[in-house]
Every structure is written in C-alpha cells, then in structure tokens.
Amino acid sequence: MSVTYKSAGLDLELYEQAMARLPAIMKRTHTPRVMDMPGGFAGLFRMDNSAEFRRNYKEPVLVSGTDGVGTKLKVAIKLGVYDTVGIDLVAMSVNDCLCLGAEPLFFLDYIALAKDDPDLIAAVVKGVGDGCVQAGAALMGGETAIMPDLYAVGDFDLAGFCVGVVEKSQIIDGQKIRPGDAVIGVASSGFHSNGYSLVRKVVFEIAKLDVAAHIPELNRTVGQALLEPTKIYTKPIVSLLQQFEGDSPVHGLAHITGGGIADNLVRVVPENCRVTLQRDSWKANPVFAWLQGLANIEQKEMFQVFNMGLGFVLVVDNQAVDQVRQHLSKEGLENWLIGNVTQGDKAVVFA
Numbered sequence: 644m645s646v647t648y649k650s651a652g653l654d655l656e657l658y659e660q661a662m663a664r665l666p667a668i669m670k671r672t673h674t675p676r677v678m679d680m681p682g683g684f685a686g687l688f689r690m691d692n693s694a695e696f697r698r699n700y701k702e703p704v705l706v707s708g709t710d711g712v713g714t715k716l717k718v719a720i721k722l723g724v725y726d727t728v729g730i731d732l733v734a735m736s737v738n739d740c741l742c743l744g745a746e747p748l749f750f751l752d753y754i755a756l757a758k759d760d761p762d763l764i765a766a767v768v769k770g771v772g773d774g775c776v777q778a779g780a781a782l783m784g785g786e787t788a789i790m791p792d793l794y795a796v797g798d799f800d801l802a803g804f805c806v807g808v809v810e811k812s813q814i815i816d817g818q819k820i821r822p823g824d825a826v827i828g829v830a831s832s833g834f835h836s837n838g839y840s841l842v843r844k845v846v847f848e849i850a851k852l853d854v855a856a857h858i859p860e861l862n863r864t865v866g867q868a869l870l871e872p873t874k875i876y877t878k879p880i881v882s883l884l885q886q887f888e889g890d891s892p893v894h895g896l897a898h899i900t901g902g903g904i905a906d907n908l909v910r911v912v913p914e915n916c917r918v919t920l921q922r923d924s925w926k927a928n929p930v931f932a933w934l935q936g937l938a939n940i941e942q943k944e945m946f947q948v949f950n951m952g953l954g955f956v957l958v959v960d961n962q963a964v965d966q967v968r969q970h971l972s973k974e975g976l977e978n979w980l981i982g983n984v985t986q987g988d989k990a991v992v993f994a
Contacts, residue, residue: 688749724870732752744815747806750771752786756787757790833930911958
C-alpha cells in the first residue's frame with residue numbers, strides 16, 4: 644500500500660469541501676473597495692477616495708493589529724459551538740485598531756487544527772463574517788492549516804489580522820490628554836476574550852459546573868455566559884469621531900483586555916497625568932460577581948484579570964462629556980462617567 648497525504652493525516656477532498664463553503668461567507672462582508680480576485684493568492688483592496696470610506700482621507704495612515712481568542716476556545720470546544728469565537732476574533736483586533744481612531748478596512752483569519760472538519764471551519768468563518776459585518780470590515784481571505792502532528796484531535800487555534808485607516812492629523816495616541824479631562828467607560832458584554840484560564844479553572848475545576856448548568860442570577864446556562872461574544876465598538880466610536888474636525892475633544896481611547904482597566908488605560912496616559920476612577924460609578928455585568936463568588940476571588944485579582952464591566956474607555960474634554968455620552972447611548976452603548984484626569988505622575992488609580 645502506497646503512502647499518501649491522506650494517510651499522513653490530510654484529506655484533500657475533505658479540505659476542498661470545507662473551502663467550498665467559505666466564499667459565500669466572505670462575499671457578504673465585501674465593500675465596494677474589495678477587488679474580486681477569484682482563486683488569487685492574496686486579496687486586493689483599493690485605497691482611493693471615490694468609494695465607501697466613511698470619510699475622504701487627505702493623509703491616510705494604515706493601522707494594523709493582530710490577536711487571538713485564547714483559551715476561550717476550550718469552552719467553545721467543550722460546547723461544540725464555534726461561531727461566537729469568530730466574532731471574538733474580529734473584535735479583539737478591530738477594537739485595538741480603534742484605539743488610534745482608525746476605522747477597519749479589512750480582516751484576515753488563520754485557523755489551525757488537527758484534521759479537516761468542514762462543519763467546524765464553516766461555523767468559525769461564519770462567526771468571523773458576522774464580526775466583520777458588525778465592524779464594517781471586509782473579510783478578504785485567510786488560511787486554514789491542517790497539522791495532525793501539532794494539534795490534538797478536537798483542538799484548534801485562531802488568529803486574526805486587521806488593517807484600518809486613520810487621517811494622520813486625527814490619530815489618537817493619548818498625548819492630548821490633560822488635567823481636567825473626563826473619563827467615560829463603555830459597557831462590556833461580559834468576560835470578552837480574556838482571563839479564561841482563570842474562568843475555566845474556577846467554573847469547571849473548583850465549582851465543577853457543567854456547561855449546561857443553569858445560573859439563576861444570570862438566567863443563562865454556564866455555556867451561554869462563557870461564550871457571550873466580545874462587543875465590537877468600531878461603528879459607534881468611528882461615527883463619534885467623525886463628528887469632529889480639527890481639535891477633537893476625544894483625547895484617548897483604550898480597549899480593556901487582559902490586565903484589566905488600569906493596565907490598559909495607563910498605556911495611553913501621558914507622563915504628567917494621573918487618572919482617578921470611581922470604582923462604584925458603573926454597573927458591572929453580573930457575570931463577574933457570579934464568578935467571584937464561586938471561588939472567593941479577591942477583588943484586586945478580579946480587577947487585574949478582567950474588564951469588570953467596561954470593555955472600552957474614552958478620555959475626553961470635560962466640556963464634551965454630555966455630547967459624547969449622548970452619542971454613545973444613541974448608538975446603543977451603555978456608558979458612565981467614571982473618573983477624571985489630574986496633574987501628577989503617570990498612573991491610573993481607583994478611589
């Protein structure tokens with residue numbers, strides 16, 4: 644019997660079945676700037692001002708970001724639900740690019756698994772497509788890698804890559820933050836895609852809960868609570884930024900991911916500024932109190948690992964607080980005035 648690729652672990656016929664499902668998913672995310680390239684080795688995207696940029700750019704600067712989903716994938720595998728982590732994948736990269744004031748242009752994904760699974764691949768990419776539609780980004784393509792000697796059967800990994808654009812004069816890097824500015828926090832949808840090594844240890848090892856177990860205080864199952872997708876903030880925030888020309892009152896933006904509120908916000912705070920946040924000024928998603936109660940996790944640990952109910956933070960001119968908050972609310976984003984900036988050493992502290 645001769646040795647074949649299939650006997651080594653890769654079934655090319657099954658691979659083609661999986662790939663055949665993806666073009667339709669990608670097509671629904673395409674904007675007029677995407678140039679058709681059937682069968683091409685890469686994607687094409689036009690950078691002119693004649694089509695559907697949300698604004699015309701004089702000095703466009705490209706912004707790039709990449710991320711994964713982390714061990715939240717283990718929960719998806721446990722449930723056999725794969726589309727929501729596709730949304731997470733998009734969110735983690737586009738929200739990062741948004742912190743520079745960029746609107747997303749296009750997205751690429753990378754899926755690696757032990758053997759071909761057309762249903763799993765289609766579900767993941769369907770979720771990626773959903774996330775791209777939410778973000779306003781075109782899914783230009785990606786890569787599916789079958790590596791039977793690297794991944795255990797049933798396991799897989801995801802990575803995502805986003806490219807966005809921002810006007811050079813409108814880049815938001817935090818350097819305009821100054822004493823007197825206000826801090827606005829925007830609600831998260833839950834854990835997003837961070838801290839899942841701790842989440843899984845507490846939920847499955849310490850509390851020994853099943854994914855189908857009902858959580859009365861959340862009115863959801865464990866699986867539903869843990870797989871809630873990361874919120875995508877791009878369209879509401881981009882539309883906010885487009886209201887302003889010249890000297891924007893939005894001075895800093897932070898995506899709250901691993902490390903929690905303080906560690907992520909301090910990244911955009913300049914050297915002469917101190918940010919003080921009022922810990923009780925926002926209404927945290929109840930999923931955090933539920934998790935904390937399962938294993939008596941210290942409050943300090945919770946704030947160092949999780950977003951604690953705030954997925955995105957804006958630092959704005961104090962005179963623009965009402966305008967910004969009204970816009971966010973109109974766009975469906977629950978938000979709160981959570982703190983202020985004073986003169987002092989670079990730091991983010993809780994009062």
